[in-house]
Amino acid sequence: MNDTPVSAPRPRIVRRPVHGVLLLDKPLGLSSNDALQKAKRLFRAEKAGHTGTLDPLASGLLPLCFGAATKFSQASLEADKAYAATLRLGQTRVGGDMEGEIVRERPVEVTMAAIEAACARFTGPISQLPPMHSALKKDGKALYEYARAGIEVEREPRQVRIHAIDILGWDAAACTLQLAVRCSKGTYIRTLAEDIGEVLGCGAHLAGLRRTHSGGLDVAHAVTLDRLAELDEAGRDALLRGPDCMLADWPAVCLPMDEAGRFLTGMRRKVQTPDMPAVRVYGPNPSTFLGSAHVTAGELIPDRLLSPIEVQALLVNQKETP
Incomplete structure (x- = not known):
């Protein structure tokens, strides 16, 4: 039994x-x-x-x-994204972060002036080689899968932009450097950490990372x-925000009721607005988000639209949120 x-x-x-x-x-x-x-x-x-x-x-x-x-x-x-990053100078690790084994240690003899110069060197448009320990795919397989199998594959450098690197703190005794980084999408902060370490002549890896902003x-x-x-x-x-929070830095276009209805069916509308590659579109009520569009030659051309049911559901959510 x-x-x-x-x-x-x-x-x-x-x-x-x-x-x-x-x-x-x-x-x-x-x-x-x-x-x-x-x-x-x-x-x-x-x-x-x-x-x-x-x-x-x-x-x-x-x-x-x-x-x-x-x-x-x-x-x-x-x-664009923003991060608070902690770099450990003097140690180079497999994968560029705390998870990997130490492959090289070097003495750390740097000045604040040298750190500032190294950060300035990587501000603006730069080329980065994607790390093997990343989710970027090659032949349908993530690079980190190759890395875990001990295989290194050829990668193409990518153009990214570092808008700003601010030095938040430098602990010479612990060899840790705190940075605030604002950058374009697709920027690899672990690669940035390693590159800064090489410029400083002592090597570095990413000891900690926290994303602080995504767009607005x-x-x-x-x-x-x-x-x-x-x-x-x-x-x-009550914690949910409207979908338009992700488009908050796009210009807004408001349509009267009859035009809003036609826009939701996918029809182009005539607007007195200059050409713009991306706008968020609302009905006569500024809280009635309808979707995204672009403006070409005086026409508002839909890109991504909410359905009438989705518009109504979002309006109900707004009314119920205190």
Whole structure:
């Protein structure tokens, strides 16, 4: 007779339509997808996606899109980013971060003037060779998969832009350098750390990384998974922002009621607006977000549109949010 207790089946989650953007403060050690799935379960959301991978060894801002907001996640993916980075000078590691073994140690004999000059050298448009320990794909396979198998593949340098590097602190005794970096999408901070270390002649690796901004979104307004789990469903829903928060730095175009209805069907509309590559479009009520578009030769041309049901759902969410 088998006395092994039979575990009860896990209760099935009843999904529901959820629309909006959650600013999540991702913890260390968790992949972006794991964080997304945990939040999705807490919201019981039917559809969700994140706006670009944040490394498991990094913490900080990870905007999560639910329902209708997933249509505009590309805008956040393309946006500039900002990070607080900790560099450990004097040590070069496999993979460029704390996870890898030390491959070389060198004495650290640098001045603040040398550090400032090295940071200035990497400000502006630069070329970066993507690291092997990255999610970039080659032949359908992530580079980190090759790296874990001990295989190094050829990579093409990528052009990125470092808008600013500010020195937040330098601890000569611990050989740690604190930097604030504002950069374009696709910038590898671990590669930047290694390159700065080489210019300084002592080598370096990335000892810590926290994303502080994505476009106009700030980690100061983000919520942790632990806090999210403590809230009830209404409390979680109250944290959701409209999809247009990811387009906040785009010009806005407002349409009267009859024009808004036609725009939502995908029709081009005549507008008295100069040509613009990207605009966010609203109905007569400034809170009625309709979608994204561009303006060419006096025509407002739809790009990504909400459905009437999604527009209504977002308006209801706004009314229910205190």
